Amino acid sequence: xxxxxxRRRVRFTFPEQLITEPxxxxxGRKFEIVTNIRRANVQERVGWVVLELxxxxxxxxxxxxxxxxxxxxxxxxxxxxxxx
Amino acid sequence: MxxxxxxxxxxxxxxxxxxxxxxxxxxxxxxEVCYDYDAVxxxxxxxxxxxxxxxxxxxxxxxxxxxxxxxxxxxxxxPLVRAKNLGRLLGLNNLYIKNDSVNPTFSFKDRVVSVASAxxxxxxxxxxxxxxxxxxAGSVSAHGAKAGMNTMVFFPxxxxxxxxxxxxxxxxxxxxxDGTYDQVNRLCSELADNHRWAFVNIxxxxxxxxxxxxxxxxxxxxxxxxxxxxxxxxxxxGSLFTKIWKGLNELKDLSLIETAHTKMHIAQAEGCSPIVxxxxxxxxxxxxVTPDTIAKxxxxxxxxxxxxxxxxxxxxxxxxxxxxxxxxxxxxxLLAETEGIFTETAGxxxxxxxxxxxxxxxxxxxxxxxxxxxxNGLKTQEVVEPVVDPVFTTPAYxxxxxxxxxxxxxxGASHG
Ligand SMILES: Cc1ncc(COP(=O)(O)O)c(C=O)c1O
Ligand SMILES: [Zn+2]
Numbered sequence: 323x324x325x326x327x328x329r330r331r332v333r334f335t336f337p338e339q340l341i342t343e344p345x346x347x348x349x350g351r352k353f354e355i356v357t358n359i360r361r362a363n364v365q366e367r368v369g370w371v372v373l374e375l376x377x378x379x380x381x382x383x384x385x386x387x388x389x390x391x392x393x394x395x396x397x398x399x400x401x402x403x404x405x406x
Numbered sequence: 407m408x409x410x411x412x413x414x415x416x417x418x419x420x421x422x423x424x425x426x427x428x429x430x431x432x433x434x435x436x437x438e439v440c441y442d443y444d445a446v447x448x449x450x451x452x453x454x455x456x457x458x459x460x461x462x463x464x465x466x467x468x469x470x471x472x473x474x475x476x477x478x479x480x481x482x483x484x485p486l487v488r489a490k491n492l493g494r495l496l497g498l499n500n501l502y503i504k505n506d507s508v509n510p511t512f513s514f515k516d517r518v519v520s521v522a523s524a525x526x527x528x529x530x531x532x533x534x535x536x537x538x539x540x541x542x543a544g545s546v547s548a549h550g551a552k553a554g555m556n557t558m559v560f561f562p563x564x565x566x567x568x569x570x571x572x573x574x575x576x577x578x579x580x581x582x583x584d585g586t587y588d589q590v591n592r593l594c595s596e597l598a599d600n601h602r603w604a605f606v607n608i609x610x611x612x613x614x615x616x617x618x619x620x621x622x623x624x625x626x627x628x629x630x631x632x633x634x635x636x637x638x639x640x641x642x643x644g645s646l647f648t649k650i651w652k653g654l655n656e657l658k659d660l661s662l663i664e665t666a667h668t669k670m671h672i673a674q675a676e677g678c679s680p681i682v683x684x685x686x687x688x689x690x691x692x693x694x695v696t697p698d699t700i701a702k703x704x705x706x707x708x709x710x711x712x713x714x715x716x717x718x719x720x721x722x723x724x725x726x727x728x729x730x731x732x733x734x735x736x737x738x739x740l741l742a743e744t745e746g747i748f749t750e751t752a753g754x755x756x757x758x759x760x761x762x763x764x765x766x767x768x769x770x771x772x773x774x775x776x777x778x779x780x781x782n783g784l785k786t787q788e789v790v791e792p793v794v795d796p797v798f799t800t801p802a803y804x805x806x807x808x809x810x811x812x813x814x815x816x817x818g819a820s821h822g
Binding site: 331335360363368370400403405406 | 433
């Protein structure tokens with residue numbers, strides 16, 4: 323099998339009830355993904371983390387789907403690109 | 407030569423050469439154009455600007471493009487109209503409308519695309535692209551045509567027909583993506599990483615957003631070289647809002663105006679108001695939302711400049727205001743019926759927001775106030791169709807008189 327290694331820069335936004343969960347740690351354990359945090363802000367009501375994911379393209383996709391299913395919002399680091 | 411010195415990260419301050427790069431390699435923060443203001447100060451003066459063309463390019467000293475390279479479609483220097491009728495209704499004695507709906511493709515986006523497309527040519531891209539819900543697509547398509555570039559515009563496939571048409575007519579390749587806004591976003595950011603295409607709002611964004619500053623310069627010049635006391639600006643990503651503030655402060659730092667004391671008010675539609683929510687909750691951290699609003703041109707749930715918008719509000723003593731969804735059309739009607747200006751939903755949001763700000767006293771009766779009208783009503787006709795109601799009659803004189811009388815009675819009854 324050809325492994326396509328990829329890097330993906332994303333922003334995770336955590337709702338209040340997930341802020342205290344070790345989701346990024348679990349993402350790196352459950353999937354073969356290296357997580358590299360660059361910037362973060364966590365407060366009482368909301369938290370976000372900007373990070374780079376490195377791994378197999380499909381593995382990253384699966385990992386992100388798992389994060390989304392857990393209730394985390396995943397966005398490109400640029401924010402929304404669509405403009406009026 | 408342009409006066410640009412470097413690109414600089416807005417988060418960590420790292421500097422980069424002037425290239426089509428838009429995020430910082432260290433912290434992934436957004437990059438911004440940085441000027442050699444000493445060089446600008448040596449050249450610029452009110453006289454020099456006044457002698458320039460009657461377009462946004464009269465301010466080329468403060469734009470990141472060499473003047474000769476400008477892709478000029480005669481964008482900008484749009485009317486600043488004294489709005490006495492609307493002012494009287496809202497209790498504002500010094501109200502002006504900056505009517506930016508009369509640009510070549512009928513929105514302020516021509517300002518940003520004008521800069522981005524010139525820069526794309528300078529960087530020798532042959533493809534101009536964007537992800538859009540309408541106004542941007544139209545502008546990118548027109549500029550791509552003028553520049554002789556290959557043009558690709560991406561949008562969610564459920565977009566209104568009128569907006570698709572307004573882009574397609576210029577010969578652009580239209581890509582209707584069968585998916586949500588989020589998915590179009592994702593696709594375009596991947597494309598920007600993997601193809602040498604100039605996405606005006608992705609890899610050209612640092613340059614693109616500078617074009618919005620001209621909306622500050624023009625208003626200051628048109629007011630006789632002074633900053634307004636208050637402005638109301640529509641907000642989606644928050645880029646326009648923060649750049650108007652940057653523009654005013656540049657003019658002050660260059661002594662072209664005395665003070666930049668303007669209170670910056672941003673207006674969003676209630677159904678997509680993440681910046682207003684953060685302002686109300688007194689936090690600079692803007693929580694993404696899923697948009698559900700009539701104002702589609704402002705439907706950005708995760709605003710890239712949300713954080714900086716809150717900072718702009720703080721630094722200027724302004725505020726953020728949400729227009730109730732059911733008042734957006736009212737705002738459109740109000741502006742049309744008092745000042746004869748037909749704006750799209752984003753303008754309805756501004757006028758409705760302005761009314762709230764005047765009522766609450768956040769804008770005072772004697773404040774020199776400017777409301778920015780950034781898009782044209784002909785693009786969102788669907789939303790106003792129900793309020794347009796002709797009198798039907800045969801060509802016979804008597805019939806006309808009868809039908810007119812019936813209409814008067816009906817109107818009278820509805821007012822009673
Ligand atoms: C008509 C109109 N006004 C205002 C905006 C707001 O732009 P920004 O994303 O810079 O906040 C947009 C764009 O998306 C628009 O189309
Ligand atoms: Zn940085």
